[in-house]
Amino acid sequence: MSSATRAETPQTHFQAPGFYRMMLGKDEITVLSDGTAPRSVDEIMSKPEVVRRALAAAHEDLPLQLSINSFLINKAGRLILVDTGAGELFGAHSGGLLLANLRAAGYGAERIDAVLLTHIHGDHSGGLSIGGKRLFPNATVYVDRRDVDFWLGADAEKAHPSLVRTIRQSHATLDPYVAAGRLHPFDGAGEPLPGIRAIPAHGHTPGHTAYLIESEGRKLLLWGDTIHLAEAQFDDPSISIEYDVNREEAVASRRALLAEAADQGYLVGAAHISFPGLGHVRRDAGGYGWAPAPYDAGQ
Template sequence: MLGALVAALLAPAAAAPTLPSPAAVPAQARSIPGYYRLLLGQFEVTALSDGTVTLPVDKLLTHTSPAELAPVMQRAGIDPAKAEISINAFLIHTGSRLVLVDAGPGAVFPHAGKLVASLHAAGYHPQDITDVVITHIHGDHSAGLTIQGKAAFPRATVHVQKTDADFWLDPANAARHPRHAHAFAQARLDLAPYLASGRLRRLAGAAEIVPGIRALPTPGHTPGHAFYEVESEGQKLVLWRDLIHGKDAQFHAPGIAIGFDVDEGAAISQRKAAMADTASKGYLVGAGHISFPGIGRVAARGVSYDWLPVNYSEQALRRAGGKR
């Protein structure tokens, strides 16, 4: 038996079939819309890729210097003049509600706007979403709420911190913060259909969105920026959102901020506190701008921190008893 197999392997090869020329098969220069799913107690959590944005983080990061930044970025293999940064949203199926955390940038960025395609790929549709939580009103998190003036999530209630809605919707603030003029204009467009239909819920601080999901206000990046804590059967995931924009630089030195912060000092304090808390307690974190799926844990390393991305797992989707 084995002898016959070896003989067959050693026999002179038949004439090889003619292969098509690779030139006749165009290279497909794109990735498929992405999702990554895990179970958190009784909740199903799906990270949804909205694409990426390329940013000159060497010009945008503050409270640092080229001498500090260059070796850190070099070690990570990333050019700080054109760092490609993920835009991630998160979908939580609680059993009775389907909650989307952040709506992505819609058509605002050229290599993004893939959220709806990723949602379809993950088996859901915009009309299935019962609640959209906006962690803060910045175009890359809220512009995808509205497509050509219409609500992209036609049945959903939109939840946002009252502090953030009041700040971004007040024209007097726009005049006071000319550096963020574009963000004020975008905010009004993003929220318009939900305001008109009475489906914008302004949250007061640490409010519960639905059982198992609650806000943790973390003002700094914007006045109403909030984390969202997701907890089921004692398992916890904290959606950090815009605590991190330059992963390698800001885990190396949490005191490094970014020019998008409305209050850089407060944003730095939030980052230092969040990293220390996460590293000491070991819960999962979901981040808006860490390489997709942006889910992992944090470990302390002296005055710096390490990001420990989740290990890719399909087994983790099987509930005890194998039913899934």
């Protein structure tokens, strides 16, 4: 066929479904992408010059497309979802793909038995409800009581007027579970579900929690918002983000989890490191580094 008669091939502009599978001992882990959200991270992080230099060195443009990753654990036949993405809170073209990617991975939302929240924030708990209805009708939601008290407490808006938007988003997506008796707050360290340990990492929010998943001696640390920007915060863990409710406490929690992950050799699943956000923390001169887990086609 001559080029004169050949129709132009249209561009498509969409990706393969965003899920990635791995085994952790006997548990099957499926990382689910909620998509990405564009963020001018230099405007919302401390040390903006350091942030801009780190991004320039990585040949990355601003705004950065920040991954939003959730983690599905099939443990002894029970489906546990850690974080839910943003749902409809961020609008079109900004997160909200979790349900489509869950379906692509082979599951309907009704199959989820439990949702563990690392914390209450739009891009972690926003996907719990769509249009005021529970997206996961058979799931109980687990979250540290400090976050429930802070975001859903009766006087929250009065106590934190600058956070009114997030407080209202929290009600919109969590209240349906409260009404159904499906919200289960827990207190700090413990084992909210068998084989899953809660590690308090307070500061980013008052109840921000990491979860350590263990099966047959293998361990996966799901650390929520411990790192927002891999390009800068491993090198300098003192860099904070304006979403931190208590910056000093958030920095201390980041340092503690980075040290524990490096020393224990945990595999880490990160909410905002480029999808699928799996890797290991290594100690580097003066700070830390990130070693992404190699891709495994599962063949």
